[in-house]
Amino acid sequence: MRTLEFLASRLGKAVLVVIGVVVLNFLLIQLAPGDPAAVLAGEAGAGDELYLAQLREQFGLDRPLHVQLLSYLGNVLSGDLGYSYRNQVPVLELIADRLPATLLLTGSAFVFSLVLGVLLGILAASRRGTAADTVIMTGALVFYATPLFWIALMAVLVFSIYLPWLPPFDMETIGAGYTGWRRALDIAHHLVLPTVTLGLFFTATYARITRASMLEVMSLDFVKTARAKGVQQGRIIRRHVLRNAILPVFTLASVQAGQLVGGAVLTETVFAWPGIGRLMFDALFQRDYPVLLGVFLVTAIMVVLVNLAADLLYRIVDPRIETAA
Amino acid sequence: MRDTTKRLLAATAILALGLVPAAAQGSAEEPRAGGVLNMIAQPEPPMLMVGLNTQGPTLYVGGQIYQSLLTYGQNLEVLPSLAKAWTVSDDGLTYTFTLEDDVRWHDGEPFTSADVVFTADAFLREAHPRWRHIATTYVDSIEAPDEQTVVFRLSKPFSAFIYAFELSSFPVVPRHIYEGTDYRTNPANQTPIGTGPFKLQEWRRGSYIHLVRNEDYWKEGLPLLDELYFRIIPDSASRAVAFERGSVDVLRGGDVEGFEVRRLSGLPDAQTTTEGWEMYSPVVFLQMNLREPPFDDVRIRKAVMHALDRDFIVENVFFGLGEPATSPIASTTRFHSEDTVAYPYDLDEAKRLVEEAGLDAQAHPVRLMPLPYGSQWDRLAEYVKQQLEDIGLVVDIRGVDPGGWSQALSEWDFDVTFNFTYQYGDPALGVARHYLSSNIIKGTPFGNNQGYDNPRVDELFLEAAGAVDLQEAADAYAEAQTILTDEVALGWLFEMRNVTIMRDDVRNLVRTGIGVNEAMDEVWLDR
Numbered sequence: 001m002r003t004l005e006f007l008a009s010r011l012g013k014a015v016l017v018v019i020g021v022v023v024l025n026f027l028l029i030q031l032a033p034g035d036p037a038a039v040l041a042g043e044a045g046a047g048d049e050l051y052l053a054q055l056r057e058q059f060g061l062d063r064p065l066h067v068q069l070l071s072y073l074g075n076v077l078s079g080d081l082g083y084s085y086r087n088q089v090p091v092l093e094l095i096a097d098r099l100p101a102t103l104l105l106t107g108s109a110f111v112f113s114l115v116l117g118v119l120l121g122i123l124a125a126s127r128r129g130t131a132a133d134t135v136i137m138t139g140a141l142v143f144y145a146t147p148l149f150w151i152a153l154m155a156v157l158v159f160s161i162y163l164p165w166l167p168p169f170d171m172e173t174i175g176a177g178y179t180g181w182r183r184a185l186d187i188a189h190h191l192v193l194p195t196v197t198l199g200l201f202f203t204a205t206y207a208r209i210t211r212a213s214m215l216e217v218m219s220l221d222f223v224k225t226a227r228a229k230g231v232q233q234g235r236i237i238r239r240h241v242l243r244n245a246i247l248p249v250f251t252l253a254s255v256q257a258g259q260l261v262g263g264a265v266l267t268e269t270v271f272a273w274p275g276i277g278r279l280m281f282d283a284l285f286q287r288d289y290p291v292l293l294g295v296f297l298v299t300a301i302m303v304v305l306v307n308l309a310a311d312l313l314y315r316i317v318d319p320r321i322e323t324a325a
Numbered sequence: 326m327r328d329t330t331k332r333l334l335a336a337t338a339i340l341a342l343g344l345v346p347a348a349a350q351g352s353a354e355e356p357r358a359g360g361v362l363n364m365i366a367q368p369e370p371p372m373l374m375v376g377l378n379t380q381g382p383t384l385y386v387g388g389q390i391y392q393s394l395l396t397y398g399q400n401l402e403v404l405p406s407l408a409k410a411w412t413v414s415d416d417g418l419t420y421t422f423t424l425e426d427d428v429r430w431h432d433g434e435p436f437t438s439a440d441v442v443f444t445a446d447a448f449l450r451e452a453h454p455r456w457r458h459i460a461t462t463y464v465d466s467i468e469a470p471d472e473q474t475v476v477f478r479l480s481k482p483f484s485a486f487i488y489a490f491e492l493s494s495f496p497v498v499p500r501h502i503y504e505g506t507d508y509r510t511n512p513a514n515q516t517p518i519g520t521g522p523f524k525l526q527e528w529r530r531g532s533y534i535h536l537v538r539n540e541d542y543w544k545e546g547l548p549l550l551d552e553l554y555f556r557i558i559p560d561s562a563s564r565a566v567a568f569e570r571g572s573v574d575v576l577r578g579g580d581v582e583g584f585e586v587r588r589l590s591g592l593p594d595a596q597t598t599t600e601g602w603e604m605y606s607p608v609v610f611l612q613m614n615l616r617e618p619p620f621d622d623v624r625i626r627k628a629v630m631h632a633l634d635r636d637f638i639v640e641n642v643f644f645g646l647g648e649p650a651t652s653p654i655a656s657t658t659r660f661h662s663e664d665t666v667a668y669p670y671d672l673d674e675a676k677r678l679v680e681e682a683g684l685d686a687q688a689h690p691v692r693l694m695p696l697p698y699g700s701q702w703d704r705l706a707e708y709v710k711q712q713l714e715d716i717g718l719v720v721d722i723r724g725v726d727p728g729g730w731s732q733a734l735s736e737w738d739f740d741v742t743f744n745f746t747y748q749y750g751d752p753a754l755g756v757a758r759h760y761l762s763s764n765i766i767k768g769t770p771f772g773n774n775q776g777y778d779n780p781r782v783d784e785l786f787l788e789a790a791g792a793v794d795l796q797e798a799a800d801a802y803a804e805a806q807t808i809l810t811d812e813v814a815l816g817w818l819f820e821m822r823n824v825t826i827m828r829d830d831v832r833n834l835v836r837t838g839i840g841v842n843e844a845m846d847e848v849w850l851d852r
Contacts, residue, residue, distance in 0.1 A: 034728025040371075042731035042770050043380045048454045049769055058509055086371040087530075088514055097530055153562060161566065168570070169563045174533050175361060175554055272558045274531025282368070287728045 003312070010311070014304040021300040022076060022293065026069050029289055035061055036085040036287040059085050076297065082290035084283075091294040094279060099298070101171055102275035104187075105267070106260040108195040113202035114253055120203070121210020121249075126237050128215065137211070140204040152197045152270040159193060166193050169272035194271040198264055202256050209252055213245040220244075250317050254310035262299040356832065358549045360850040363573040364841075365564055365580050366534060366555035373525065373534070374514045375496035376444070377452055385577060386555050388492050388842040389536055390431075391519035394422055394441065394475075395490040397838040399603050401659060401750050403487055404837065406844075407436070407497055407520065408475075417482035417793040422475045428543040430499050431518045438469035443500035445477070452508050455754070459489050482791050484798045485751035488659075491604060492842055494749065522548035522846035531557055548846040561699075565589060574831055574850075577841050578602065578823020583644035583701055586824050596829045599646075599822045601840020606655035607823075609647070609745040611709070611816030614737060615776045618689045619682075619718065626813035628678035630668035632712045637670075639819050642704045646824060650817035652806045654756050657820075658748040660789070660802035665810040675716045690719040694734075694742040697727050705743060735770045745821065746771075750838070752802055753790040760805075760814055761786060777814040 037055035056062045060071070075082060081091035124136040143151070160168035172178070172186050217223065218241055226236050256263075265277035276295055283291035314321045366382040375387035394408040403411075408422040428436040445467045449456040465480040479486065489495060497520065502513045517525055520543065523536035534555040538548055556573060558564045565585040567573045569592065581589065590597045611629070613620035620626055635649035654661045679686075691713065695706035703724075710720040725733060733739050748755035758764050762783050764772035782805055789801035809815075825835055830851040837843045 032728065033725070034730075034732035036728075038731040038735055038770060039728045040378075042727060043378075048458065049766060050457070051454045052769060054451075054509075083510075088372060088510060094530065101531075156563070156566060161569070164570075168566050169558060169560075170556075170572075171532065174556060174572075175363075175535075175552070269559045270563060272532075272556075272560065272563055274529065274557070278531060278559060285726055285728065286371075 003315075007308075007312070010308050014308060017304055018297070018300050019073070022073065022297055023069065025293055025296045026072060029292060030065065032287065034287055036289065037061065039285075039287050040086065055085075072293070081294040081297070084288055084291045086283075086286050086288045086291075091290045094291060095276060095294055095298055098274060098276040098279050099261070101273060102261060102264060102268070102277060105191065105194055105198065105273055105275060106264050108191055109199035109202070109264075110253075110256060110260065112195050113199035113206060113256070114249075116199075117203040117206025118210050118246075118249060120207040122214065122237065122242065124207065125211045125214035125218065125241075126233070133211075136207060140207045142204075143200045144204040144208070148197065148201065149266050149270060151200060152193075152267060155193050155197055156270070166190075168193070169270070171273055194264075194267050194273055197271075198267045202252075205252060206249055209248050210245065213248050214241050217241045217245045247314075247318055250310075250314070254306060254313075257306045257310070258303040260306070261302045262295070354832070354851060356549055356847070356849045357851065358546075358551075358849070360550055360852065361552040361554065362550050362575065362831070362845070362848065362850065363554045363556065364575045365558055365567065365573050365577065367558065367564065367577075367580050369531065369557045369559075372514050373517045373528075374498075375492065376448055376498045377509060377514065379453075379493045381577075381579070382555075384493050384842045386534055386536070387496070387517065387519075388521070388839075389523040389553060389845055390517050390521045390525060391492070391496040391498070392521050392844060393490050393492045393495045393497060394424075395487070396843060397488070397491060397604050397750060399600055399838045401488075401603060401657075401838055407441075408490070411487075413487065417484070417486075418479045420477040420479070420486060422477075424473050424475065425543055426473055428520050429541050430501075430520055431524045431539060432499075432502075433541075434499065434501050436497075436499075436520050437472045438475045439472075440497055440500045441475045442467050442469045443504060444495070444497045445475075448498050448503055448508060449495065453494075455494055455749075456489070459483070459486070482793045483753070484790055484792050484795065485753035488750040488754055491749065492839060494754070522844050523550075523553055526552075533557060542846065544846055548844075549849040550845065553845065561585075568592075568595075568826065571828075574828040575834065575841070576826040578821075578825060581826075582699070583646055586646065586826065587644060589826050590824065594829050595826055596831075597824050597826050598835050599824055601825060601835035601838070601843075602821075602823050603657045603838035604750050605747040605839070606657045607745045607747055607821040608650055608653070608655050609743065609818045609821060610650075611741060611818060612734075612739075612744055612775050613741045613813075613816060614739055614774075615814075616737065617740065619684050619686070619691065620740065622682045622684070623812055624678045624682040625684060625718075626816065627668065628675040628682070628716055629713065630813055630816055631671045631675035631678065632716045633709065633816070633818070634670040634712075635818055638705065638708065642708055643701055643819070643821075646822050647819040648822060649819050651810075653760070653809050653815065653817060654752050654802065654806060655748050655820050658756070659751050660799050662799075662803040662806045664803060665806050667810075672715060679717050684717070686717050686719045690721055692740040693720050693722050694725055694730060694739045695722065696743040696745075697725055697730050702743060709741075731770045734774050735768050737767060737774060737776065743818075744771075753786070757786045757790070760809060775815060777812075779808065779812065779814075782808055782814075 036059060037052045040055060041052055060068060084091055084094055120136050124133045127133050156168045159166045167190050171190055178186050223236060223240055226240050261276060264275060265281050268275045268278040280292060280295040366386055368382060370380060370383040370386060372378050373383060373387045373390060375383060375391045392407050394406060396404045396406045398404050407425055409425050410423040412421045424438060430436055450460050463479045463481060463483040465478045468476050470476060499518050502518055503511060522539050522542045524539050526537045527535045536553040538551050542548060558567055561582050565581045568576050568589055589595060613626060615621055639645060639647040639649055651667060652662055652665045693706055693710055696702040706722055710722055713720050734742060746755055746759060759773055760777055760782055761773060762778040765776055766772050785801045785805040789798040792798035825841060827834055832849050832851055833847045
């Protein structure tokens with residue numbers, strides 16, 4: 001019962017947060033210089049007064065700001081995210097087209113970094129002070145500190161150009177016309193470089209957090225007791241230490257999960273991945289307000305939902321935590 | 326081997342008879358049908374409807390779908406496209422076009438003179454700023470006496486009129502789809518219907534645009550290629566990799582950074598050409614706001630011209646991909662004059678001019694706004710800053726994104742910036758707009774934004790545009806060029822030389838003055 005109450009009150013707040021985000025975004029965007037009509041005219045290298053006026057009228061930019069805001073809010077509440085100024089396609093359609101690609105990429109990177117990061121963290125903690133620990137921690141430090149785009153470029157250079165093992169960009173082989181399993185394999189092949197690139201930073205973070213948290217737990221009395229009882233080392237690590245040490249990792253994972261939608265702009269650019277991050281980036285430069293607001297909205301909803309899910313999951317991960325409303 | 330010999334013999338025979346046009350590339354080989362050509366659309370175009378959007382990539386892809394009445398050769402000679410013949414009356418007032426027969430739109434409807442009249446009188450008049458200007462100023466009536474004929478009657482002669490029918494200025498649109506609709510929001514803009522050699526098969530936004538052969542194309546036996554792919558690759562390093570690895574066959578000018586051009590041109594299986602831009606001939610210029618100090622003083626503007634080493638800019642900032650400009654009219658455009666005021670690189674002269682002007686540089690710091698189109702333009706801004714500071718000006722670089730640039734330019738909120746302009750074959754179409762005082766309009770980005778106002782120049786441009794005799798036009802344009810260079814209305818820097826890089830087995834890609842925007846109906850692959 002308490003869970004249900006908690007859920008209802010959190011959902012109510014979530015709706016308010018999302019509306020707040022929409023209003024704030026709408027107003028923030030207006031602060032950027034230049035409007036979509038000017039950008040379109042600029043790109044075309046031409047544009048007289050009438051052309052600009054026609055565009056502004058078509059986009060509804062000639063109306064007062066509060067009218068635009070209210071009409072946008074009304075449309076959003078009725079599920080209509082508007083038309084892209086630039087592409088003249090419904091925003092919802094553009095987002096729906098791009099969302100799966102991004103979720104596939106960020107989802108893979110999430111799983112990759114979580115699994116690999118935690119495994120490396122455990123390995124380092126359980127072999128503390130050995131060569132393996134040093135290698136893992138040095139690697140983690142390097143990838144934690146290296147900019148993403150540089151890793152991406154180097155990965156392409158090494159694995160696509162010097163060693164032609166992996167495709168350097170695109171989501172699938174264009175024009176090959178693969179279907180079924182062949183296509184899935186093809187996409188998986190294309191997925192490797194962007195996933196690793198995107199996932200390395202979080203892998204490093206998970207490894208460090210897991211190790212630190214495990215070392216802390218390992219020094220606690222109940223671990224000594226277990227060891228004194230003669231429990232095997234592997235079992236101690238799995239059942240006693242890891243379970244108690246996983247909470248900070250979980251918190252961090254929920255942060256990463258919140259970035260599932262908007263966190264891959266750079267990776268998508270370098271690897272020509274047709275995702276939503278790239279859509280947002282382009283829309284920003286083109287002042288394509290409806291698309292930009294649409295992506296922000298989807299991102300905000302995603303973050304709110306992930307946070308909610310994380311709060312609920314805490315109880316399962318660590319039953320000692322009460323879901324206080 | 327014997328085959329080759331035979332083919333060579335045949336080719337020699339044809340050459341001897343003078344049947345092969347000299348410009349035809351790879352004319353000694355027999356074209357082969359079939360194959361897929363991979364290209365890059367950068368940046369991804371917003372739409373493919375050329376009548377509503379005239380951005381570079383839109384023309385590149387859309388030029389395979391839509392066609393215009395005429396096209397233009399590399400020496401700007403007028404060539405047939407949808408119009409197979411045309412006549413101009415002696416008084417320069419009546420233009421009669423005879424259309425190709427048996428042309429069908431991609432949806433099977435016949436193409437007729439009614440489509441052309443609708444395009445000229447309704448669609449482009451409403452949606453296309455450049456055509457609207459021509460139509461409003463010069464065109465009296467557009468009529469279709471029969472299905473194959475269109476007659477334009479002008480209210481006064483316009484010496485550039487025959488150049489107004491290029492793809493980006495006059496793409497013919499289907500009347501049966503657009504008549505009576507709101508052109509900009511017509512859903513058909515997503516499923517373009519043209520008369521061109523290729524049809525849109527699929528557009529996966531963010532991935533690729535896929536065009537396939539138009540089986541009912543009006544030129545017998547063409548197009549030769551089966552499919553075209555335009556890939557979307559947002560990162561310029563990745564675009565270079567794509568060519569290197571063979572995923573794409575063609576790099577259009579601007580697809581990769583200047584420093585990659587040299588490297589990729591040197592690949593063993595690559596060929597390059599700088600041809601195919603004659604109709605556009607982009608000229609890069611420095612735009613100084615003439616309304617405020619320091620650039621309201623012509624001596625300061627002359628000093629700036631002397632302070633910039635344009636050979637250095639071309640060689641080092643733009644990797645040799647250009648020619649220093651000497652006039653507002655590009656050397657490949659009609660009526661270009663060599664008889665202009667020259668500004669050789671001379672720092673001493675520049676400093677002398679600044680001193681003579683008695684400028685208080687501290688009181689008038691210069692806001693320099695780079696063109697937000699990538700690193701080469703940033704380097705150009707840095708070079709200009711350095712040179713201007715050398716002659717005593719105070720310069721502050723203000724970086725902006727394209728939206729901010731467009732707005733600052735429109736609102737005249739800048740001291741100096743860069744831009745480049747397409748010439749469209751005739752000064753009246755691409756050049757005059759930057760100097761006519763009637764084009765000083767706040768709120769639009771591509772007019773006379775520097776605020777240049779000289780009644781004599783206005784008069785000369787008007788006279789040249791209205792001339793029936795081409796010599797008259799040439800004289801007027803020559804005088805205008807002398808005045809404009811003397812007064813430094815804009816600071817001409819250089820003419821861009823865009824390089825098209827392609828696989829060495831791509832044939833016939835660049836055949837006319839609009840280059841890769843030309844319908845690729847005769848393009849074939851020797852593989």
